[in-house]
């Protein structure tokens with residue numbers, strides 16, 4: 359990459375090592391669900407998407423939400439780690455490495471937040487019994503509480519999925535402990551109302567997530583980087599707030615996590631809290647295949663997705679509280695778009711900064727920042743990418759006609775149906 363523009367931005371382009379992971383600079387692409395999956399396997403388009411990001415200058419790109427088991431999918435056609443995934447994912451990781459970037463896989467389990475109709479079990483499982491609004495209209499309205507045996511089985515699923523990810527050539531894994539998915543459901547006092555050793559006071563709510571981290575660490579050895587994405591705040595009343603998030607971060611550091619990605623919000627209750635900006639309800643209704651769901655979104659969407667204005671670096675005040683409490687490398691995420699934002703994050707002591715929407719709008723952004731060809735992102739944020747990820751061919755920036763045209767061509771050529779090789 360060419361020499362950076364100024365001494366302050368130069369700091370962004372310093373390399374960093376985290377255990378066995380060598381990063382060429384301080385900017386990573388955070389997980390944004392791509393919608394580029396064929397029968398649970400990565401498609402050719404998923405590979406191209408991450409190769410473009412790698413070519414565009416990020417140090418590491420993150421393949422989003424891969425379920426650790428079939429029950430861990432939020433909907434049926436989502437990446438799920440199984441034996442056959444390894445070869446297809448290996449083709450993707452090899453292609454990213456050829457562009458000089460590292461690649462991380464986000465591993466998650468949806469818990470009680472699911473509209474997956476292909477479950478082998480009776481319905482979604484979470485920390486506590488409850489109503490699953492997300493799956494209600496597809497016949498999955500009830501969440502059942504996990505038994506200790508369910509928790510043990512799921513912990514083992516995380517370990518096996520992490521081992522397969524490393525076998526497939528990923529440089530790091532990211533455990534999803536945020537956004538209201540299973541491990542975040544256990545951490546959240548709003549969603550976890552158990553009265554056994556897995557619920558109640560924070561040390562009990564931490565037990566399952568920490569067991570996962572420790573067992574994954576034991577399964578991968580001491581040199582493999584384990585990132586964890588966690589909430590600074592659930593963004594809802596009675597949820598997890600930053601005072602507890604600081605303790606969660608310290609416990610994760612102690613348990614052997616290599617780096618934390620600091621985010622927030624529950625997709626089920628406060629989806630825009632983790633994004634901020636426009637509410638693309640019209641576009642979300644347009645891509646929804648079921649008329650009943652369309653109607654429900656039209657009627658209840660404004661209530662379920664409250665308006666949340668965008669401000670640059672919207673998680674910075676909360677993230678700084680974690681920065682002051684741990685020594686491990688931290689990844690800042692949330693509203694970092696301009697070159698100045700990125701520099702500010704580094705100045706505040708965060709080792710890495712992660713970008714989502716700005717890199718969807720322009721996968722080349724970091725190369726252009728590094729070479730002085732740009733200082734700002736084109737992302738508004740309109741958040742229409744949230745709806746775009748559900749269209750055939752997967753996520754694009756709705757404001758970029760060239761991306762929309764390319765996706766149409768790729769779908770016409772059937773690339774969205776071809777497993778990555």
Ligand SMILES: Cc1cc2nc3c(=O)[nH]c(=O)nc-3n(C[C@H](O)[C@H](O)[C@H](O)COP(=O)(O)O)c2cc1C
Nearest residue numbers: 388389390391422423692693694713714715743744
């Ligand atoms: C289209 C889209 C899909 C997303 N999918 C995921 C996901 O699969 N996993 C995840 O942890 N976060 C997901 N997010 C949240 C992002 O990782 C990130 O936390 C958020 O976009 C804020 O960062 P930004 O301001 O740089 O976009 C998604 C965001 C968008 C816009």
